[in-house]
Structure formats: structure tokens, C-alpha cells
Amino acid sequence: MTVVDxxxxxxxxxxxxxxxxxxxxxxxxxxxxxxxxxVNPQINALCRVDADKSLAAARASEKRWKKGxxxxxxxxxxxxxxxxxxxxxxxxxxxxxxxxxTPAADDAPAVxxxxxxxxxxxxxxxxxxxxxxxxxxxPLNGVSRNPWRLECTPGGSSGGAGAAVAAGLGxxxxxxxxxxxxxxxxxxNGLVGLKATFxxxxxxxxxxxxxxxxxxxxxxxxxxxxxxxNVLARPDARDPFALPAxxxxxxxxLGGKLKKLRVGFVLRLGDHPLDIExxxxxxxxxxxxxxxxxxxxxxEAPYSFAxxxxxxxxxxxxxxxxxxxxxxxxxxHEFDPSLLAGAKAGLRYSLQDVVNAQVxxxxxxxxxxxxxxxxxxxxxxxxxxKPFAAGQNLPDGPDGKPNVxxxxxxxxxxxxxxxxxxxxxxxxxxxxxxxxxxxxxxxxDATVLRAAARYAEAHPLKFPMLPExxx
Numbered sequence: 001m002t003v004v005d006x007x008x009x010x011x012x013x014x015x016x017x018x019x020x021x022x023x024x025x026x027x028x029x030x031x032x033x034x035x036x037x038x039v040n041p042q043i044n045a046l047c048r049v050d051a052d053k054s055l056a057a058a059r060a061s062e063k064r065w066k067k068g069x070x071x072x073x074x075x076x077x078x079x080x081x082x083x084x085x086x087x088x089x090x091x092x093x094x095x096x097x098x099x100x101x102t103p104a105a106d107d108a109p110a111v112x113x114x115x116x117x118x119x120x121x122x123x124x125x126x127x128x129x130x131x132x133x134x135x136x137x138x139p140l141n142g143v144s145r146n147p148w149r150l151e152c153t154p155g156g157s158s159g160g161a162g163a164a165v166a167a168g169l170g171x172x173x174x175x176x177x178x179x180x181x182x183x184x185x186x187x188x189n190g191l192v193g194l195k196a197t198f199x200x201x202x203x204x205x206x207x208x209x210x211x212x213x214x215x216x217x218x219x220x221x222x223x224x225x226x227x228x229x230n231v232l233a234r235p236d237a238r239d240p241f242a243l244p245a246x247x248x249x250x251x252x253x254l255g256g257k258l259k260k261l262r263v264g265f266v267l268r269l270g271d272h273p274l275d276i277e278x279x280x281x282x283x284x285x286x287x288x289x290x291x292x293x294x295x296x297x298x299x300e301a302p303y304s305f306a307x308x309x310x311x312x313x314x315x316x317x318x319x320x321x322x323x324x325x326x327x328x329x330x331x332x333h334e335f336d337p338s339l340l341a342g343a344k345a346g347l348r349y350s351l352q353d354v355v356n357a358q359v360x361x362x363x364x365x366x367x368x369x370x371x372x373x374x375x376x377x378x379x380x381x382x383x384x385x386k387p388f389a390a391g392q393n394l395p396d397g398p399d400g401k402p403n404v405x406x407x408x409x410x411x412x413x414x415x416x417x418x419x420x421x422x423x424x425x426x427x428x429x430x431x432x433x434x435x436x437x438x439x440x441x442x443x444x445d446a447t448v449l450r451a452a453a454r455y456a457e458a459h460p461l462k463f464p465m466l467p468e469x470x471x
Contacts, residue, residue: 006023006027006028006031006032007031007032007168007169008168008463008465009023010171010220010223010224011073011171011172011219011224011227011228012221012223012227014028014076014077014171015070015074015227018065018070018075018076019065024062024065024076025058025059025061025062025065025075025076026058026059028076028077028078029054029055029057029076029078029122030055032122032168032169032170033049033054033122035167035168035169036169039147039168039169040164040169042145042150043146043147043163043164043167044126044141044142044143044144044145044160045080045126045144045154045160045163045164045167045169046080046124046160046164046169047083047093047125047126047140047141047160048083048090048091049122049123050090050122050123051122053122054078054120054121057120057121058076058120061075061120062076064118071116071117071118072117072119072227072230073227073251074114074117074118074119074172074231075118076118076119077118077119077120077172078120078122078170078171078172079114079119079120079121079122079173080121080122080123080160080164080165080170080173081121081123081124081173081174082124082125082127082157082158082160082173082174082175082176083095083125083126083141083160084127084130084131084176085108085111085174085176085215086104086107086111086204086205087107087108087111087121087124088103088104088105088106088107088111090103091104093124093140094127094130094131095126095128095129095131095138095140095141096129096130096138096139096140097139097140097334098331098334098335108203108204108205108215109201109202109215109232109236109238109239110202110215110232112236113231113232113236114174114228114231114232119231122170123164123169123170125160125163125164125173125175126138126141126144126159126160127158127159127160127176128157128336128339129335129336129339130208130320130323130339131156131157131158131176131178131181132336132339133156133157133338133393134156134181134184135153135155135156135157135159135393136153136154136155136156136157136158136159136160136163136185137336137390138336139334139335139336143390143391144156144159144160144163144390145390146163146166146188146189146387146390146432147166147189147464148166148189148190148387148431148432148433148464149387149430149431149432151389151390152387152388152390152432153188153387153388153389153390153391153392154166154185154189154387154390155186155187155188155189155387156185157176157181158173158176158177158186158193159188161173161174161185162175162185162186162188162191162193163185165189165191165218165219165220166190166220166463166464168465171219171220172217172218172228173219174217174218174228174232175193175215175216175217175218176203176207176213176214176216177193177195177214177215177216177414178212178214178316178414179212179316179407179410179414180195180382180383180407180409180411182194182214182216182217182218183195183382183410183420183421183422183435184382184383184407184410185218186218186422186435187382187383187422187433187434187435187437188383188387188432188435189433190220190424190427190433190461190463191219191422191424192220192222192224192225192421192424192452193216193217193218193219193225193422194216194217194225194229194419194420194421194445194448195214195410195413195414195420195421196214196216196229196233196419196445197243197417197418197442197443197444197445198211198214198241198417199239199241200229200233200243200419200443201214201215201229201232201233202215202234202236202238202242203239204236204238205238208320208323209315209316209319209320212316212415213414214414215232216232217229217232220463221453221456222254222421222423222452222453222456223251223254223453225250225449225452226250226251226253226446226453227250227251229248229250229445229449230249230250230251233245233250243443246443248445248446250446250449253446253449253450254450254453255450256450257292257454258289258294258450258451259293259294260293260294261293261294261295261377261451262294262295262297262376262377263295263297263375263377263378263379264297264371264375264377264378264379265283265286265296265297265299265378265379265380266298266300266301266379266380267279267282267283267381268301269301269308269408269409269412270301270304270306270309270408271306272384272405272408273385273397273398273403273405273406275385277386277428277429278384278385278428281425281428281434282381282425282434282436284425285379285426285455285459286379288455288458289377289379289455291458292455292458294377296379299371299375299378302367302368302370302371303363303364303368305408307360307364308364308411308412308415309405309408309411310357310360311356311358311360311361311364311415312411312412312414312415314349314353314357315354315361315415316346317342317343317345317346318346318349318353318354318357319346320339320342320343320346321343321344321345321346321347322343323343324343324344338393364412364415365416368412368413368418369416369441372418372441372442373441376440376441376444377438377439377440377447377448377451378437378438378439379436379438380409380437380439381409381435381437382409382410382422382434382435383406383407383409383410383435384405384406384407384408384409385403385406386428386430386432386434387433409437410437413439417442418440418441419439419442419443419444419445419448420438420439420448421437421439421452422435422436422437422438423435423452423456424456424459426459426461433461436455
């Protein structure tokens with residue numbers, strides 16, 4: 001295969017090529033590194049690239065494939081890791097100027113499992129500082145850009161991961177999701193991204209945002225996400241909330257049709273702006289599930305959008321305020337201004353506010369549990385807007401003012417811990433990806449991925465070969 005072909009291959013395709021001797025992990029790694037040199041300066045998706053060690057890992061993988069003894073289907077596949085996730089020997093920067101940049105002494109569980117599976121951990125991807133917002137720029141690393149259109153944001157906070165995969169800088173990536181930070185950039189970059197049931201993918205060290213946070217796979221296909229889940233979902237004693245091993249083969253579970261699944265379609269969660277083109281595309285995608293054998297009906301959100309949103313904000317900002325205690329006040333000006341403002345806002349919440357938010361969270365989870373007793377799947381937009389200008393924290397709303405409600409769909413399921421994925425449902429009239437969110441009941445992660453796979457197979461997306469400024 002050509003160099004370009006190798007950078008556009010999925011992880012599953014690379015594994016098949018390695019098995020047949022049609023390509024090698026070393027060839028793939030060299031092709032990806034070459035593309036990084038050309039493309040990453042334009043999109044700023046990767047903040048660290050470990051070329052020497054990744055080539056050494058690729059050579060070791062090549063030997064295993066030649067012996068017919070790969071460690072897993074991901075053996076020799078390049079993978080990038082969000083800079084909020086620890087990788088041994090790399091600075092654990094949190095995208096912040098305030099961290100000491102000491103190289104991590106150990107891998108986080110996701111990184112450890114990927115290395116054990118033979119994947120080539122070759123780069124760190126960019127994030128917003130401490131993953132605090134749904135776009136990707138930071139005082140430490142600057143602005144990351146969307147390969148579909150350079151003047152647009154890749155979303156966030158795992159925006160570097162999303163942009164890298166979409167641009168052919170490795171076919172798979174690890175992101176984190178505390179309020180949509182896997183699903184938002186996956187949607188903005190035309191990818192499949194999964195926030196699994198909380199605890200299904202072990203994490204360590206604990207996130208500042210506690211049990212809102214998840215580690216998850218991002219890829220061009222549901223199959224690649226499933227192959228990653230086969231690795232990432234293995235237990236790790238360092239996570240006290242990790243679920244027991246269930247021996248699910250997520251790739252095998254992708255097989256089968258969606259016949260007779262009951263699907264609830266919710267276009268709006270409440271009174272929030274929704275881009276008219278996003279609404280039309282997601283509505284069309286929901287109707288296409290009927291052709292896949294599902295029974296689709298319009299449904300209503302089972303809980304107050306305003307109350308759920310308020311509970312999420314209290315959880316989020318009351319966690320961020322801890323940063324003000326972790327770092328001396330004379331350095332607070334080095335924070336991203338939006339992070340500092342959020343942390344200070346968190347100080348204003350009372351104990352009663354936090355307790356009330358916890359009560360709302362339990363009520364919200366119960367309401368969605370009852371929804372999933374009636375429906376096998378929920379379909380919603382992933383994001384209420386199309387990708388907007390890079391460097392902006394918020395898009396402009398219909399009234400010309402900053403739209404603070406541009407991502408209302410994803411945080412609900414961080415609060416409730418339900419599995420939720422995004423799958424691309426096409427390109428807008430101006431050529432930007434739009435995502436469809438698929439949610440299901442607790443522990444039905446494989447069902448969510450199977451639904452994503454069936455829909456994506458019927459509606460494939462062609463990725464941009466180069467991030468050209470005139471897209």
C-alpha cells in the first residue's frame with residue numbers, strides 16, 4: 001500500500017494487512033510520522049510525538065506478526081493518548097502551565113492495556129486545560145483546529161484526539177469524557193466515540209470531576225472502537241469504581257441486525273437553541289433506523305432540562321474550585337481565563353447546593369432508567385450546533401449573543417452513567433460533520449456500538465485527505 005493509504009486505514013484494516021503480510025507496523029508507523037510532520041503543524045492536534053520509541057515498538061510488533069503471534073488485533077496499530085491521561089515517561093501536563101511536567105512514573109489503565117495489546121503508543125493529543133471546556137485550546141499548547149475546515153474548532157476537550165484521527169494521524173485515540181469530551185469532538189470530526197457505562201473502562205488517577213469522568217475510545221469506525229473496548233474494559237485494581245470483568249467481546253457483539261429494537265427519538269431536551277440543519281440531519285438519521293429494522297417513535301425527555309443542567313453545572317464547577325487550593329494564588333493568572341472564572345464560580349456554591357445537585361442527579365438517573373425500560377435505544381443530536389470558529393469558547397447564538405447551551409445533550413449521561421456514543425450522520429451543506437448520539441441502558445455498551453455500526457455501514461463518511469484552508 002502507499003504511504004497515504006496506510007494513514008487512512010482503520011485499525012481493523014491494518015490488522016488484516018499485517019496478518020496477510022501486505023503491510024507492516026514499521027511501514028505504518030513511518031507513514032503516520034511522515035504525515036504528522038506535514039499535517040500536525042496545520043491542526044496542532046498532537047503536542048508530543050515519541051518517534052524513536054514508537055518505531056522501536058513497531059519493530060517489536062513486526063516480529064510478532066511475522067511469527068504469527070500478535071498480542072491482539074491492535075498489535076502494531078498507532079494510538080494517540082490525550083494529555084490528561086498518564087503515559088509513563090511523558091509529562092502529565094493537564095494542558096496547564098501550572099503543572100510541574102514531571103514525567104509520569106506509571107501508565108494509566110487505558111495506556112497500560114493498550115501497550116499489553118501491542119498497540120504503539122506514539123503521541124499525546126491536545127486538550128483544553130484540565131479538560132474544562134468543550135473546545136480545544138490552552139495557554140500551554142495554543143489552538144487546535146478541525147481538519148475538515150481549519151478555521152473551525154475540533155471540539156473538546158479531547159479535540160486533539162478527534163482531529164488527529166480524522167486527519168490520519170493514527171487510526172485510534174484515547175480521550176476522556178466528563179460532560180461530552182469524547183462525544184463532542186468525535187461529532188465535530190466525523191468519528192465514532194464512546195462514553196461507556198461508568199466504571200466499564202477503568203481510570204487512574206481519579207479525575208478532579210470524580211464520577212462524571214470517563215476514559216473512552218475514538219476512531220473512524222464502530223469496529224475500531226469495539227476492538228479498543230476489548231482492551232480498555234479489562235479490570236484494573238487502581239480504580240475502586242471499576243466494574244467486574246464481563247468477558248464481552250465487543251467486536252463479535254457488533255454482528256447481528258437491529259430488528260425489533262424499540263427506539264425513542266428526542267430532538268430537543270428542553271428550551272435550548274438547535275441549529276436547523278443539525279435538526280434536519282439528525283431527524284433524517286433517526287428515521288433511517290426504521291430501515292434497519294427498528295421501531296422508532298418520537299419521545300419526550302423524562303426530566304426537566306433546566307434542572308438537569310443546573311445539577312451538572314454545580315457538580316462541575318464545585319469540583320473545579322479545588323484548583324484554587326492546589327496552586328498558589330499568585331499563579332492563578334496563568335490559568336485559562338475561562339477555567340479560572342469557572343473555578344471561582346464554584347466557590348459560591350453552598351453545601352446545600354451540592355446536596356441538592358446530588359439529589360437531582362439520582363432523580364435524573366431514575367427517570368432515564370425508566371425511559372430505558374420502555375426503549376432499547378435513545379437517539380438525539382450529539383451537539384446542537386455545527387463546528388464553530390476555532391479559538392472561541394462559545395458559538396454565537398440565534399440572538400447574536402454567546403450560546404451557552406450549545407451542548408445540552410451529552411452531560412445528562414455523565415450524570416446518569418449510561419453508555420452513550422456518537423456516530424456521524426453526514427456532512428452539512430458547508431461540508432462539516434454532524435453527529436447522532438445513541439444511548440442505552442446501563443451495561444448495554446455493546447448494543448450502543450452495534451447500533452452505531454449498523455447505521456455507519458449504511459451511511460459511510462469519506463474523510464478529508466488533507467486539511468486545506470479553503471475547505
